[in-house]
Amino acid sequence: MENTNIEITKNQLRNLLTKGWMTHDAMWFVSCLQEVGIEKTNNLNLSAISLMGAIETGRMLKALGMENETFGSFEKFHRFFDGAAQFVIPEWMDCEFSYPGENVLAWRWNKCFAHEGVCKLGLIDQYRCGVMHRIETWLKALNLKYEMRPRIKGCLMHETGSCRGEFHFQFDSD
Numbered sequence: 001m002e003n004t005n006i007e008i009t010k011n012q013l014r015n016l017l018t019k020g021w022m023t024h025d026a027m028w029f030v031s032c033l034q035e036v037g038i039e040k041t042n043n044l045n046l047s048a049i050s051l052m053g054a055i056e057t058g059r060m061l062k063a064l065g066m067e068n069e070t071f072g073s074f075e076k077f078h079r080f081f082d083g084a085a086q087f088v089i090p091e092w093m094d095c096e097f098s099y100p101g102e103n104v105l106a107w108r109w110n111k112c113f114a115h116e117g118v119c120k121l122g123l124i125d126q127y128r129c130g131v132m133h134r135i136e137t138w139l140k141a142l143n144l145k146y147e148m149r150p151r152i153k154g155c156l157m158h159e160t161g162s163c164r165g166e167f168h169f170q171f172d173s174d
Helices: 010-063 074-088 113-121 131-141 156-160
Strands: 095-101 104-109 145-149 163-170
Touching: 010 074, 010 113, 010 131, 074 095, 074 104, 104 131, 113 156, 131 145, 131 163, 156 163
Parallel strands: none
Antiparallel strands: 095 104, 104 163, 145 163
């Protein structure tokens, strides 16, 4: 076999790996849907995301050199979130995160891959968002106190025409 040196950028690698992971995720969702229906698939999806989130958060903390940190300030969370987002949220996901105020993380999905996929399945009115649930699992794994506005029960993109909101954090020093 010929030795081929393939050079790609970090962004290209992240895009390749993330698209592979999202394809697996979508095919898993469809397979479950065919076997057990939308209600059980939603429950299994959210449960799997919750279990994965704790592990994923630990790995991100280690990669960021923050595994021994306590998150008693928004600045530390900000540093973690920016690093974590660079690992797992590629440009093709077309979303924005910002910090519009003290202890506030805002999100906006300009388009959502999950929304688009579940619309194609014809089940968007029954889908429960796993995308923002994943981010919430990070917050829970870090033992952060927060309020999500709005609370997501289904799919905001479907229900309101846009997916945007904020996490408001409370730190003991506040």
